[in-house]
Amino acid sequence: MKFMLMMNTPAGGDYQIMKWPEQDIKNHMTFMHAINAKLQKAGELADGQGLSAPSKAKLVKAAPDGHPITDGVFAEAKEFLAGFWIVDVPTAERAYEIAAEISMAPGIGGKPLFMSLEVREVMFVTPKDA
Amino acid sequence: MLDRATQHQLRELTPQVLGALVRRYGNFAACEDAVQEALIAAAAQWPDKGAPDNPRGWLIRVAARKLIDDVRSDVARKNREHLVVSAVSPEDQMALSAADAIPDHDDTLDLLFMCCHPSLTPPSAIALTLRAVGGLTTPEIAAAFLVPEATMGQRISRAKQTIADSGVAIERPSDDDRRTRLAAVMHTLYLIFNEGYTTSSGPALTRLDLAHEAIRLTRMLHRVAPDHAEVDGLLALMLLTDARREARTGSAGELVPLDEQDRTRWDAAQIAEGTALIAAAFPRGAVGPYQIQAAIAACHDEAATVDATDWAEIRSLYGLLLRIEDSPMVRLNHAVATAMVDGPAAGLSEVAPLAKDARLKDHHRLHAVRAHLHERAGDTAAAISGYAKAAELTSSIAERDYLLMRAARLR
Numbered sequence: 001m002k003f004m005l006m007m008n009t010p011a012g013g014d015y016q017i018m019k020w021p022e023q024d025i026k027n028h029m030t031f032m033h034a035i036n037a038k039l040q041k042a043g044e045l046a047d048g049q050g051l052s053a054p055s056k057a058k059l060v061k062a063a064p065d066g067h068p069i070t071d072g073v074f075a076e077a078k079e080f081l082a083g084f085w086i087v088d089v090p091t092a093e094r095a096y097e098i099a100a101e102i103s104m105a106p107g108i109g110g111k112p113l114f115m116s117l118e119v120r121e122v123m124f125v126t127p128k129d130a
Numbered sequence: 131m132l133d134r135a136t137q138h139q140l141r142e143l144t145p146q147v148l149g150a151l152v153r154r155y156g157n158f159a160a161c162e163d164a165v166q167e168a169l170i171a172a173a174a175q176w177p178d179k180g181a182p183d184n185p186r187g188w189l190i191r192v193a194a195r196k197l198i199d200d201v202r203s204d205v206a207r208k209n210r211e212h213l214v215v216s217a218v219s220p221e222d223q224m225a226l227s228a229a230d231a232i233p234d235h236d237d238t239l240d241l242l243f244m245c246c247h248p249s250l251t252p253p254s255a256i257a258l259t260l261r262a263v264g265g266l267t268t269p270e271i272a273a274a275f276l277v278p279e280a281t282m283g284q285r286i287s288r289a290k291q292t293i294a295d296s297g298v299a300i301e302r303p304s305d306d307d308r309r310t311r312l313a314a315v316m317h318t319l320y321l322i323f324n325e326g327y328t329t330s331s332g333p334a335l336t337r338l339d340l341a342h343e344a345i346r347l348t349r350m351l352h353r354v355a356p357d358h359a360e361v362d363g364l365l366a367l368m369l370l371t372d373a374r375r376e377a378r379t380g381s382a383g384e385l386v387p388l389d390e391q392d393r394t395r396w397d398a399a400q401i402a403e404g405t406a407l408i409a410a411a412f413p414r415g416a417v418g419p420y421q422i423q424a425a426i427a428a429c430h431d432e433a434a435t436v437d438a439t440d441w442a443e444i445r446s447l448y449g450l451l452l453r454i455e456d457s458p459m460v461r462l463n464h465a466v467a468t469a470m471v472d473g474p475a476a477g478l479s480e481v482a483p484l485a486k487d488a489r490l491k492d493h494h495r496l497h498a499v500r501a502h503l504h505e506r507a508g509d510t511a512a513a514i515s516g517y518a519k520a521a522e523l524t525s526s527i528a529e530r531d532y533l534l535m536r537a538a539r540l541r
Contacts (some may be wrong), residue, residue: 022538033383056522
């Protein structure tokens, strides 16, 4: 089963991490690299990407003539997707375990952040018996 | 599994085998598929049975057989026409002469010209070059670019279709075309090298080493086009840049800038090779952008410390580069060298007009450079906001992490 683990960041200007001390940033990054390496080694990581800053995000829709209309993102948005993992695991519980581990990524002073991750099952195209 | 030496040998033989087939049967697309199948067959059979005495002849024979099988089944299905344009019967085609086993002609350069044809988009040219000349499989290339295998398969098919539609044949371009075509080949190899340098948050550990693959292909190009100083320059640039790779990343995966790198971790052998190449190429006249960039890289690589770097020489090399290609990014690099020679204030005033340039004003590097210069000039507040702005704008995680830490250090 594949699950997408989505990590959101609060909206409203800069990344929160921009206000952290250097060593805390470093510890956070090291933690994330270690998680990725561990999932990779366990054969559970299908994909994972970090996304660039929300300030670079655009909302896009088609004009009546089909051409793209781009706009800055809405200021009302409460949070933005910061990055995601797609894990390939035997059960939903295993995906939740991984999400919980990421949730405890260290923040200021090494204290766990207890971030909320949205976990969604990835659908597949063909029926299982096909 | 094939051992590394055999795998390397197979990849080196790929363009020669493909060249021999295309010369004999025409139809690049079908020949290319057949060569891939022969490579897969070799990977499956050689570990048990041992490599044949004449690997090149073996690959040509197996690929020719696959090609003819494919033609027969296609003809049977009547769903494709004129795959092989030849009056010779398939059986006679199979009876390859002894000459096929001995390379009398190296087709590598002509294949590179074909795969990097200007009618192809850069991503198509890159994928096709890695497969047809590099001997890599579609799954390997897909993994290297972090795209699904089916997507990469389609990209390669479309590239081959474009070649078929535009009637590009395997032939040496005319002298008039040669310069632009060679430039296209070098640009494609340079893009492959650069791709190897971009890091992603994805499953990076399994990625094929594209930087090394680009160096291998450029060595091939260097072998078959030895009279080109710019090819020497490109190879030197790759070797001198790649030599610093180990030292470029810190323990948390963050970028380590040149002035903070542990220079004992640089690859001395690669530096020696690159430096010798560029030293020999430079006096030969017709100095181009790759040679100049390689000479700049050599200035950095030869210095034991940042302070020992010959910044005046680097500045004059960027000046030379500006005369060939006047781009805002080259101007920015020139300003960095100026700051190292004449101090941060001189650098900042050289950067000032670039901040108004539409091509550069939202580029992370402009803001990072300005932040560095403000930091050196003692303007901490301006440095912090510059690093933060650059961190927001960059698309590289390693670079963002470095910039965040740099800003944090000043707070």
